[in-house]
Amino acid sequence: NRPKLIREIRPAMSEPVPPTSRPTKSGLALRLALAIVLLGMLVSIVISAGDLYAGYRRDLVALERDVDAMVQTQQSAIERAVWSFDGEQVEAQLAGLALHPDVEYAGVEVDGRVRWSAGETKSLHPLERRIALNFQVDGAPREIGQLHVVADRDAVLARWQDRFQDTLSNNVVQVLLVSVFFWLIFDYLLGRHLRALRDYLVALRPTSLPS
Numbered sequence: 001n002r003p004k005l006i007r008e009i010r011p012a013m014s015e016p017v018p019p020t021s022r023p024t025k026s027g028l029a030l031r032l033a034l035a036i037v038l039l040g041m042l043v044s045i046v047i048s049a050g051d052l053y054a055g056y057r058r059d060l061v062a063l064e065r066d067v068d069a070m071v072q073t074q075q076s077a078i079e080r081a082v083w084s085f086d087g088e089q090v091e092a093q094l095a096g097l098a099l100h101p102d103v104e105y106a107g108v109e110v111d112g113r114v115r116w117s118a119g120e121t122k123s124l125h126p127l128e129r130r131i132a133l134n135f136q137v138d139g140a141p142r143e144i145g146q147l148h149v150v151a152d153r154d155a156v157l158a159r160w161q162d163r164f165q166d167t168l169s170n171n172v173v174q175v176l177l178v179s180v181f182f183w184l185i186f187d188y189l190l191g192r193h194l195r196a197l198r199d200y201l202v203a204l205r206p207t208s209l210p211s
Contacts, residue, residue: 036182040175048167056160060153063102063127067151070100071131075147082108082145083135087116094118097149105150108133115145127151 074093081089090108097106098119104126107117129149134141 036179037175040179041172044171044175045168048164048171052160052164052167055163056156059156059160060127063151063153063156066100067103067127067129067149070097070103071129071147071149075131075133078108078147079133079135079144082110082115082133090116091118100151102151102155103149104152105148107148108145109148110145114148119150121150123150123152123154125153125157127153 074097078090078093081093094106094108094116095118097103103119104123105117105119105121107114109115127150129147129151131147131149132143133145133147135144136142
């Protein structure tokens, strides 16, 4: 019975099969490209966020260092002006501090009350410094007030948010271009062979089998 069965199947296999509609692109290639896009975007977001956060922390450290250095430079002049009760000189020194791009406010407090000030605090996440003002009286330091300086950390954060958006946009474009390239290469090298194999297997389908 086996030779007879083979003879009955072979004619059915040799019959011409009408051409099937084939997609222009392989579904497997499309899924692979989509997976590459999603994975690439995820990796890009993680790497970009890590790099930019490290840069943001470096800028904050640099801001703190600049504010501390600036305060130390003018602290002696402010102490002399406060001791001599020279309001114009104190205000001039405070105005100089407030001219720094990242400094919002500088003030001198005497007996817990603000005596002189320049600028105002507007940021949601300020960087504050309070420095005791001392003056030598009879060979011993005497506290005559406090210097209060407020720097704007929001400006640093805003700068790095803009950089993050720009970096992420550039990385997304690069990932899309690479994904399209791999899609085309995969479809050219493998997709067309998979479609040919599919059509060949469809052509091998017998029309009938003996009972």
